[in-house]
Amino acid sequence: MSGHGAPLPMMARRGGTLRGVAKVPGDKSISHRALILGALAVGETRITGLLEGQDVLDTAHAMRAFGAEVTHMGHGEWVVHGVGVGGFAEPEDVIDCGNSGTGVRLIMGAMASSPITATFTGDASLRKRPMGRVTEPLTLFGAAAYGRSGGRLPMTVVGAAGPVPVRYAVPIASAQVKSAVLLAGLNAPGQTVVIEGAATRDHTERMLAGFGADITTEDSDTGRVITLTGQPELRPQSIAVPCDPSSAAFPVCAALIVEGADVLVPGIGLNPTRAGLFTTLQEMGADLAFENRREEGGEPVADLRARFSPGMKGIEVPPERAPTMIDEYPILSVVAAFAEGATVMRGVRELRVKESDRIDAMARGLEACGVRVEEDEDMLIVHGMGPGGVPGGATCATHLDHRIAMSFLCAGMAAKDPVGIDDAAPISTSFPMFEPLMEALGAQFVRGGIS
Ligand code: S3P
Numbered sequence: 001m002s003g004h005g006a007p008l009p010m011m012a013r014r015g016g017t018l019r020g021v022a023k024v025p026g027d028k029s030i031s032h033r034a035l036i037l038g039a040l041a042v043g044e045t046r047i048t049g050l051l052e053g054q055d056v057l058d059t060a061h062a063m064r065a066f067g068a069e070v071t072h073m074g075h076g077e078w079v080v081h082g083v084g085v086g087g088f089a090e091p092e093d094v095i096d097c098g099n100s101g102t103g104v105r106l107i108m109g110a111m112a113s114s115p116i117t118a119t120f121t122g123d124a125s126l127r128k129r130p131m132g133r134v135t136e137p138l139t140l141f142g143a144a145a146y147g148r149s150g151g152r153l154p155m156t157v158v159g160a161a162g163p164v165p166v167r168y169a170v171p172i173a174s175a176q177v178k179s180a181v182l183l184a185g186l187n188a189p190g191q192t193v194v195i196e197g198a199a200t201r202d203h204t205e206r207m208l209a210g211f212g213a214d215i216t217t218e219d220s221d222t223g224r225v226i227t228l229t230g231q232p233e234l235r236p237q238s239i240a241v242p243c244d245p246s247s248a249a250f251p252v253c254a255a256l257i258v259e260g261a262d263v264l265v266p267g268i269g270l271n272p273t274r275a276g277l278f279t280t281l282q283e284m285g286a287d288l289a290f291e292n293r294r295e296e297g298g299e300p301v302a303d304l305r306a307r308f309s310p311g312m313k314g315i316e317v318p319p320e321r322a323p324t325m326i327d328e329y330p331i332l333s334v335v336a337a338f339a340e341g342a343t344v345m346r347g348v349r350e351l352r353v354k355e356s357d358r359i360d361a362m363a364r365g366l367e368a369c370g371v372r373v374e375e376d377e378d379m380l381i382v383h384g385m386g387p388g389g390v391p392g393g394a395t396c397a398t399h400l401d402h403r404i405a406m407s408f409l410c411a412g413m414a415a416k417d418p419v420g421i422d423d424a425a426p427i428s429t430s431f432p433m434f435e436p437l438m439e440a441l442g443a444q445f446v447r448g449g450i451s
Contacts, residue, residue, distance in 0.1 A: 005425060006425075007422060007423035007425060008423055008424045008425045008447065009395070009420060009421065009422055009423065009424070009447070009448055009449040010405075010409065010420065010421055010424040010435075010445055010446065010447050010448070011395075011409075011412060011418045011419060011420035011421070011445070011446050011448070011449065012408075012409040012410070012411075012412030012413050012418065012419055012443060012444065012445050012446075013412055013413075013417075013418035013419075013444050013446070014258075014412070014413060014414060014415060014416070014418075014444075015444045016442045016444065017258055017259060017260035017261050017262075017308075017442055018251070018254055018255050018258050018261035018262075018263055018413070018438075018441040018442045018443060019260075019261065019262050019263065019441060019442060020263065020264075020440060020441045020442075021263075021264045021265075021266065022248070022251040022263055022264070022265045022437055022438075022441060023243070023265075023266065023267075023437070024243045024244055024247040024248045024251065024265055024268070024431070024437070025051045025052070025053065025243065025244060025247055025430075025431060025432070025433065026049040026050050026051040026076060026241035026242070026243065026244060027051065027203075027241055027242055027243065027244040027245070027246075027269050028051050028053065028055060028056060028102070028244055028246065028247075028430050029102060029175070029201055029203050029244075030203050030207070030239075030241050030242065030269070030297075030299070031047075031050045031051040031056040031059075031241055032055070032056060032059050032100070032102050032103055032106055033106070033179070033203050033204055033207050034047045034050065034080075034207070034239045034241060035047070035050075035056070035059050035060050035063050035070065035078070035080060036059065036063065036106055036107065036110050036183065037207055037208065037211050037234065037237075038063075038068070038070075038080030038082055038236065038237075038239075039063040039066065039067075039068035039070070039080055039082050039083065039088075039110075040082055040083070040084065040085050040087075040088075040110065040183075040186060040211075040234055041080075041082035041084070041211055041234035041235060041236040041237070042082055042083075042084040042233055042234065042235075042236065043081070043082065043235070043236040044079055044080070044081055044082075044236050045079070045080045045082060045236040045237050045238070045239065046077070046078075046079055046236075046237075046238045046239070047076075047077070047078045047079075047080070047238075047239045047241065048076055048077050048238075048239070048240050048241065049076045049240055049241035049242070049243075050076050050077070050078050050241055051076075051241065051244065051430070052076065052432065053428060053429050053430045053431065053432055054098055054099065054428050054429045054432075055097075055098060055099060055100035055102070055103055055429045055430060056100075056103075058096065058097050058098040058100055058103055059097070059100065059103040059106075059107065060072075060078070061096075062091075062095045062097065062103065062107050063080065065091040065092070065093065065095055066083070066088040066089060066091060066107075066110075066111065066118075067083045067087065067088055067089035068080055068081060068082055068083055069081035076241075080236075082234070082236060084233065084234070085186045085187050085231060085232065085233070085234060086113075086114055086187045086231070088110070088111050088114045088116060089116070090116035090117060090118065091116075091118050094119045094120070094121055094154070095107065095118055095119065095120045095121070096120075096121055096122065097120060097121070097122045097126060098122055098123055098126065098429070099122065099123050099125055099126055099355060099400065099402075099426060099429045100122070100126065100429070101126060101129055101176060101354070101355070102176055104120050104122060104126065104131070104153070105131070105134045105176040105177070105179075105180050106176065106179050106180055106183060106204075107120070108120065108131070108134055108135065108138065108145075108157050108180060109134065109138065109179060109180025109181060109182070109183035109184045110180075110183040110184070110186075111157065111159050112138040112141055112143035112157055112159050112160065112163075112180075112184045113141050113142075113143065113159060113160050113163035113184045113185070113186070113187035113188050114159045114160075114163075114187055115159055115160070115161040116159050117156060117157070117158045117159065118156070118157055118159075119154060119155070119156040119157075120153055120154065120155050120156075120157070121153050121154040121155075122153050123400060124400060125355050125356065125399070125400035125401065126153060126355075127148075127152055127153045127154070128152065129152070129153075129353055129354075129355075130150065130151050130152070130353055131145070131147060131151045131152065131153060131155055132150075132151030133151075133171075133172065133174065133176075133177050134176065134177055134180045135147070135151060135155070135157065137166065137168045137170075137177065137180070137181050137184075138157070138180065138181075138184055140164075140166045140168065141160050141163045141164060141165075141166055141184050141185075141188055142160030142161070142162060142163050142164060143157055143158060143159050143160045143163075143184070144157070144158040145157045145158070146158075160188075163184070163187055163188040163189075164188060164189075164190075165185060165188040165189065165190040165191055165192045165193075165230055166181065166184070166185065166188065166192050166193075167192075167193040167195075168181050168192075168193070168194055168195070169194075169195040169196075169197075169222070169223075170194060170195065170196045170197070172350065173196070173197070173198040173200050173322065173323040173326075173350065174200060174350070175200035175201040175202075175203075175204070175273075175323075178194050178196055178200060178204070178226070179204040181194050182194060182204055182205070182208065182215075182226065182228055183204070185228045185230055186208075186213070186228070186230060186231070186232070186234075187230065187231065188230040188231075189230050189231055190229075190230055191227055191228065191229055191230070192227075192228045192230060193225060193226065193227050193228075194225075194226045194228075195220075195222055195223050195224065195225050195226075196223050196224050196226070197222070197223040198223070198320065198322075198323045199223075199224055199273055199323065199324075200273060200323045201271065201273040201274055201323075201324075202217070202271070202273050203271070203299075205217055205226060206298050206299070207237075207239075207298075208228065208234075210237055210239075210298055211234040211235055211236075211237055212232060212233070212234055212235040213228060213229070213232045213234060214228070214229035214232060215227065215228045215229075239297055240296055240297040241297065242267060242268070242269035242296050242297060242299050242301045243265070243266070243267045243268050243269060243301070244268075244269065244430070244431075245268050245269050245270065245271075245274050245275060245277070245278075246274070246327045246328060246403075246430070247430060247431045247434075248265045248268045248304065249277055249327075249328050249331050250331060250406045250407075250410055250431070250434065250438075251263050251265055251306075251437070251438065251441060252265060252278075252281075252288070252304060252306040253281070253306075253331045253332070253334065253335050253410055254410040254413050254414070254438070254441075254443070255306040255307060255308065256281065256286050256287070256306055256307075256308065256309045256312065256335055256338075257308070257309075257334070257335060257338040257387070257410070257413070257414040258308060258413050258414050259308055259310075259387070259388065259414075260308055261306070261307065261308045262305070262306075262307045262308070263305070263306050263307075263441060264303060264304070264305045264306075265303065265304045265305075265306070266303040267296065267301050267302075267303065268301060268302060268303070268304050269299050269300070269301055270290070270293075270299075270300045270301055270302050271299050271300060272300075272324070273323070273324055274324060274325075275324060275325075276321045276322075276323075276324030276325030276328070277325040277328035277331075277332060278290075278304070279321070280315070280317050280321065280325060280332060281312075281332075281335065283315050284309075284312045284313055284314070284315050284335070284336075284339055284343070285309060285311045285312045285313055285339075286306070286309045286312055286335075287306065287307040287308070287309045288304060288305070288306055289304070289305040290302040290303070290304055291303045291304075291305060310387040312335065312338070312339040312340070312384075312387075313339055313340050313341050313384075314336055314339050314340065314341035314342045314343035314344070314382070314383075314384050315343060315344075316343075316344040316346075317332070317343065317344065317345050317346070319346045319347025319348075320347070322347045322348055322350070326348075326350060326351070327354075327403060329345055329348055329351055329358060329362070329380070330358055330361070330362050330403045330404055330407040331403070331406070331407045331410060332345070333345070333362045333366060333373075333380060333382045333407070334366075334407050334408070334410050334411045336382035336384055337366055337369070337371045337382055337384055337385060337390050337411065338384065338385070338386065338387055338388070338389065338390060338414055339384035339386070340384050340386050341383075341384055342381055342382065342383050342384065343381070343382045343384065344379070344381050345379065345380045345381070345382075346378065346379045347378060347379075348378060348379065348380060349377055349378040351380075352377070354401070354403075355399070355400060355401040355402065355403070355404075355426070356398075356399035356400065356401035356404055357399075358401065358403070358404065359375050359379075359380050360375075361396075361397065361398070361399050361401060361404045362380065362404065362407070363375045363380060364396070364397065365394070365396030365397065365404070365407075365408050365411075366382060366411075368394035368395075368396060369390055369391060369392050369393070369394050369396070369408075369411060369415060369419060370385075370390060370391030370392070370393070370394075371383065371385060371390055387414075388414060388416070389416075390411065390414065390415040390416065391415065391416050391417060392411065392412060392415025392416055392417040392418060392419045393415070393416070393417030393418065393419070394419060394420070395419075395420035395421065395422060395449055396408040396419065396420065396421050396422070397421075397422050398421050398422055398423050398424075398426060400423070400426050401426060402426040402427045402428075402429045402430050402431065403430075404421075405421050405423065405424050405426055405427050406427055406431065406434060408420075408421050409421060409424070409438070409443075409445065413438075413443050413444070418446075420449050422449075424447075
C-alpha cells in the first residue's frame with residue numbers, strides 16, 4: 001500500500017563473521033505471476049512458498065478487487081479461486097500497488113483487454129516511474145490510458161471492449177512490458193506476438209505454458225519471438241515458488257566480502273534469465289559452489305555456498321548480460337568496492353527508472369563511504385579498495401528502495417567504520433525477514449542512525 005510509515009534508520013557494523021544457512025524468501029517475480037495467473041484460471045490454484053512481502057501482498061489485494069478469491073492458508077501457502085480469462089470484475093476503488101512496478105504493470109496488462117475500467121496508484125517511488133512503456137502497447141489492443149504527465153500514476157486504464165491481437169517488438173529490455181502484453185493477449189482472439197531483442201526473465205512464458213496456454217518461443221535474427229494464442233481456458237495449478245535469486249544475492253555477496261564467512265543458501269532459483277550475477281561474481285574470482293542442482297516447479301534450482309573471497313578482481317561486466325542481473329547491480333557495486341581494481345558496468349540506463357535512480361543512489365552512497373566512482377547516463381564504474389578497504393562511516397539515502405537499503409547494510413558488515421541507512425522500512429517489500437536472517441548468520445545491525 002502506498003502509505004509509508006515513519007522512516008526506520010539502521011546501521012551495520014563490522015564484527016564477527018557470517019556463518020550458517022540462509023533460507024531466503026520466495027521469488028518476487030514468480031509470486032506476482034502466480035497470483036495473477038491463478039486469478040485468470042478457472043478453479044483453484046494452490047501456491048506454496050509465496051513471498052509475503054508488501055509488493056506481493058498488494059498484488060493479492062488487487063486480485064481480490066478484480067473478483068478473484070485469494071486466501072492465505074498460512075506460512076507462504078495461498079489458494080486462489082480464479083475467475084477465468086476475460087472474467088475480471090471492475091474494481092470498486094482505486095488499485096494501490098504500493099512500491100511495486102511489477103505489480104502495477106502486470107495487472108494493467110491483465111485487465112486491459114476486458115471491458116472494465118480501473119485506476120491505479122502507488123507510493124511516492126512508484127508514482128515517479130514511467131508507465132507509458134506499458135500503456136503504449138496496451139492501446140494497440142484497443143485499451144486507453146489517462147495518467148499524469150510523463151505517463152505517471154495515478155492512471156486510469158479503460159480496457160478494450162473488443163480487443164484485437166497485437167504484434168509488438170519491445171523497444172527496451174523489459175520483462176514487465178513483455179509480460180503486460182502477453183497478459184493482455186490472453187483475452188484477445190487470435191495470436192499475440194511479442195518480440196524481444198534481449199532475453200529477459202521468462203517466468204510469464206513458463207507459467208503460462210504450465211497453466212495450459214498455447215505459447216511458443218523461437219529465437220530469430222531479430223530476437224526472441226513469443227507467440228501466444230488468445231482466449232485459452234487456463235487450468236489451475238499447484239505452484240511451488242523457488243527462493244528468490246535477487247534476495248539470495250544479499251547474504252551471498254555479504255559472505256564474499258566479510259572475513260571468514262561461509263554461508264549456504266538452499267533452493268535458489270537459477271533460471272538462466274536471472275542468474276547473471278553469479279556468472280559475474282565467478283568471473284571476479286568469487287568462491288561460489290552450486291550443490292544439488294535440480295528442478296522445482298518448472299524452474300532450475302540449486303543450493304549455493306558462498307565463502308569469503310579476498311582475491312576478487314574488478315571486471316568489465318558485459319552489457320548484454322544486464323537483463324539477467326538487472327536488480328543485482330546495487331549489491332554488485334558493493335562487492336566491487338571490496339575487490340581490487342575497477343568494475344565497469346555499462347548498458348545499465350534502466351537502473352535509473354527502478355524503485356529509485358539506482359546509479360545515482362549507489363554512486364552517492366559509495367562516495368560517502370569513501371569509494372571512488374564514475375558514472376554517466378548508462379554506466380557506473382566502481383574503483384575497488386580491496387578486502388576490508390572501504391572506509392564507511394556514512395549514512396546513505398535509500399530513496400524508498402529496498403535493494404539500495406540492503407546493499408548499504410551489506411557494505412557496513414565489511415567496511416572499516418559502520419554504514420548507516422536513512423530508512424530500512426522498504427526492505428519489507430521483498431525480504432521481510434532480512435534483518436533477523438542476517439543477524440542469525442552473525443551480522444551486527446543497530447536500529448537508529450550513526451551517532
Ligand atoms: C521484473 C522485471 C524487471 C525487474 C523487476 C521485476 C519482473 O523490471 O527489474 O524487479 O518481475 O518482470 P523491468 O521489466 O522494468 O526490467
